Amino acid sequence: MTMKLAIQVDNLRKQYGEHQAVKGISFAVEQGSLFAFLGTNGAGKSTTIEILCTLLEASSGEVTINNHSLGTSKGNHAIRQSIGIVFQQSILDPQLTVMENILLRGRFYHLAKKQLMKNYEFVCAYLHIDDIAHKKYGQLSGGQKRRADIARAIIHKPQILFLDEPTTGLDPQTRQFVWDAIERLRKETNMTIFLTTHYMEEAAVADNIVILKEGKIVAQGSPNDLKEQYASDQLILSFKDEAVITSLGYALEKQGDVYKMNIASTLAAVPIINELASHLTSFEVMKGSLDRVFIQINEEMKVH
Amino acid sequence: MDMIISLVSRHNKVFTRNRMLVFFSMLSVLIVIALYAIFLQKTQLDAIEQYMPVTQSIKQMVNEWMVAGLLSIIAVTTTLGVFGIYVKDLETKTTADFLTTAASRAKIQVSYVISALLIGFMMTMLAFICCEIFLVATGGELLSWYATIKIIGILLLAVILSSTLNLFLVLFVKTQNAFSTLNTIIGTAIGFLCGVYVPMGALPSYVQSMIHYFPISHTTVLLRDAFMADSIQNVFKGNEAFAENYMLQYGIIYEINGTVISNISSVLFIVGTIMVVGVVAIIIFSRKHK
Numbered sequence: 001m002t003m004k005l006a007i008q009v010d011n012l013r014k015q016y017g018e019h020q021a022v023k024g025i026s027f028a029v030e031q032g033s034l035f036a037f038l039g040t041n042g043a044g045k046s047t048t049i050e051i052l053c054t055l056l057e058a059s060s061g062e063v064t065i066n067n068h069s070l071g072t073s074k075g076n077h078a079i080r081q082s083i084g085i086v087f088q089q090s091i092l093d094p095q096l097t098v099m100e101n102i103l104l105r106g107r108f109y110h111l112a113k114k115q116l117m118k119n120y121e122f123v124c125a126y127l128h129i130d131d132i133a134h135k136k137y138g139q140l141s142g143g144q145k146r147r148a149d150i151a152r153a154i155i156h157k158p159q160i161l162f163l164d165e166p167t168t169g170l171d172p173q174t175r176q177f178v179w180d181a182i183e184r185l186r187k188e189t190n191m192t193i194f195l196t197t198h199y200m201e202e203a204a205v206a207d208n209i210v211i212l213k214e215g216k217i218v219a220q221g222s223p224n225d226l227k228e229q230y231a232s233d234q235l236i237l238s239f240k241d242e243a244v245i246t247s248l249g250y251a252l253e254k255q256g257d258v259y260k261m262n263i264a265s266t267l268a269a270v271p272i273i274n275e276l277a278s279h280l281t282s283f284e285v286m287k288g289s290l291d292r293v294f295i296q297i298n299e300e301m302k303v304h
Numbered sequence: 305m306d307m308i309i310s311l312v313s314r315h316n317k318v319f320t321r322n323r324m325l326v327f328f329s330m331l332s333v334l335i336v337i338a339l340y341a342i343f344l345q346k347t348q349l350d351a352i353e354q355y356m357p358v359t360q361s362i363k364q365m366v367n368e369w370m371v372a373g374l375l376s377i378i379a380v381t382t383t384l385g386v387f388g389i390y391v392k393d394l395e396t397k398t399t400a401d402f403l404t405t406a407a408s409r410a411k412i413q414v415s416y417v418i419s420a421l422l423i424g425f426m427m428t429m430l431a432f433i434c435c436e437i438f439l440v441a442t443g444g445e446l447l448s449w450y451a452t453i454k455i456i457g458i459l460l461l462a463v464i465l466s467s468t469l470n471l472f473l474v475l476f477v478k479t480q481n482a483f484s485t486l487n488t489i490i491g492t493a494i495g496f497l498c499g500v501y502v503p504m505g506a507l508p509s510y511v512q513s514m515i516h517y518f519p520i521s522h523t524t525v526l527l528r529d530a531f532m533a534d535s536i537q538n539v540f541k542g543n544e545a546f547a548e549n550y551m552l553q554y555g556i557i558y559e560i561n562g563t564v565i566s567n568i569s570s571v572l573f574i575v576g577t578i579m580v581v582g583v584v585a586i587i588i589f590s591r592k593h594k
Binding site: 077083 | 311314322396400401402403405407
């Protein structure tokens with residue numbers, strides 16, 4: 001089955017004088033999918049997003065968004081009409097009410113007045129805006145602000161929603177709310193979600209992940225692919241008497257006063273533990289996590 | 305059109321609901337009033353007293369002098385205040401949000417200028433009404449219809465000139481910090497450059513020449529002439545030489561190379577500046593945001 005592509009990036013480069021911020025990256029985002037874009041600060045994430053959102057001109061490369069090619073004035077206009085962005089920081093006007101803020105920006109998309117009001121009612125209901133609609137944006141709590149930000153980003157019912165670290169600095173409960181809202185949106189409207197985040201557990205539910213480092217893609221795939229490739233499940237053992245270890249015939253790696261070994265799955269640990277039970281003081285089975293993928297990839301890069 | 309109206313109304317709301325912005329755009333006005341109340345009025349009256357007894361109509365004339373200077377400053381500081389919104393938007397990424405929408409770039413740009421013109425004109429008109437109340441309350445006569453219309457016209461011209469010059473300056477400002485520095489510099493310098501804080505005659509001649517070629521000071525000259533024409537007639541009663549000396553000393557007329565600059569020349573100078581600076585600003589603006 002071939003999926004329709006929402007975003008296609010081919011050999012994208014961005015040069016600032018001598019410095020190359022993005023060094024020829026290529027990736028594709030399927031329509032209706034949740035795509036996570038990871039990377040440490042300075043990896044080129046923000047630059048790439050700014051290019052995709054038509055804020056920055058690429059130095060070279062081809063980008064197609066919703067079948068419109070980026071860079072031409074006609075293409076950019078069509079792209080702008082079909083994308084919504086939740087910026088990292090609050091960008092609505094603190095002096096205006098939430099309703100004033102959202103409706104003002106809604107007028108930028110050439111919608112008929114009736115349609116705009118219909119959309120407004122939809123986002124209000126969707127993000128529980130009603131109780132804060134007439135409050136000034138500047139007086140809202142962090143979580144309420146984020147709700148308003150997302151409402152603003154989807155007022156024109158875009159096909160793609162960009163979220164640039166949408167949950168950074170939020171309390172756990174608000175993070176959960178934001179996260180649920182995004183998930184619901186994706187499932188119910190088939191909107192494509194393009195996400196950058198620092199929280200690995202958020203990227204874990206993505207369909208596809210791209211990890212960027214120093215302007216280059218260093219890994220990509222589904223969360224499971226990445227875990228398999230970079231961070232397999234591990235068994236951690238501590239022995240009563242370390243003298244027996246050499247006679248056991250397992251490839252163990254010493255780390256502090258424990259020993260680690262990679263295993264194919266968590267279940268693979270059972271026979272090993274059964275066998276070694278009499279020599280052990282304790283054991284731990286660790287499932288591969290994206291956190292470890294991320295750390296592993298960054299470590300590897302340092303070595304090379 | 306709908307989009308521009310929405311944007312302009314947004315800028316206006318952001319401005320009027322931000323008390324700090326409103327306060328700072330009025331700050332230089334408060335400085336002028338304080339300076340005037342503390343010593344400017346007294347020094348002027350003392351100087352005149354050496355030649356003739358100070359009467360009510362002389363006080364009136366001096367009050368009008370102050371009011372004219374004040375209004376020309378207000379046109380500058382209020383329009384600059386509105387461009388503060390533009391700089392803030394740039395820094396807080398609000399501009400980025402606008403630019404990622406299907407709104408046309410030109411409309412976004414024009415909206416700030418229209419907003420500056422509207423707010424600038426409204427604030428100067430408000431200040432004009434307050435000044436007129438002050439003049440009448442201190443025993444002066446109500447301005448004639450002719451003078452009132454003339455003054456409103458000059459104020460409109462002053463607001464357009466200030467918006468254009470401020471737009472040009474703000475194009476080089478990227479952060480709110482830089483903007484508040486610019487605001488402080490202009491707020492302070494404008495009073496000197498229009499000969500409002502210190503009368504022209506008290507300044508060294510090279511500073512006087514600088515002021516002569518400073519376009520905004522010509523709005524001050526025009527305003528002083530419009531406000532004071534009647535009272536100068538009343539006070540000096542045909543003593544031409546004495547009247548002209550006073551007018552030169554206090555910047556009611558300018559004399560460059562021995563010729564007195566006519567009102568028409570001042571108007572032409574202002575209009576010319578608006579056109580030249582306006583075109584340059586538009587070129588820079590459109591190169592910045594493609």
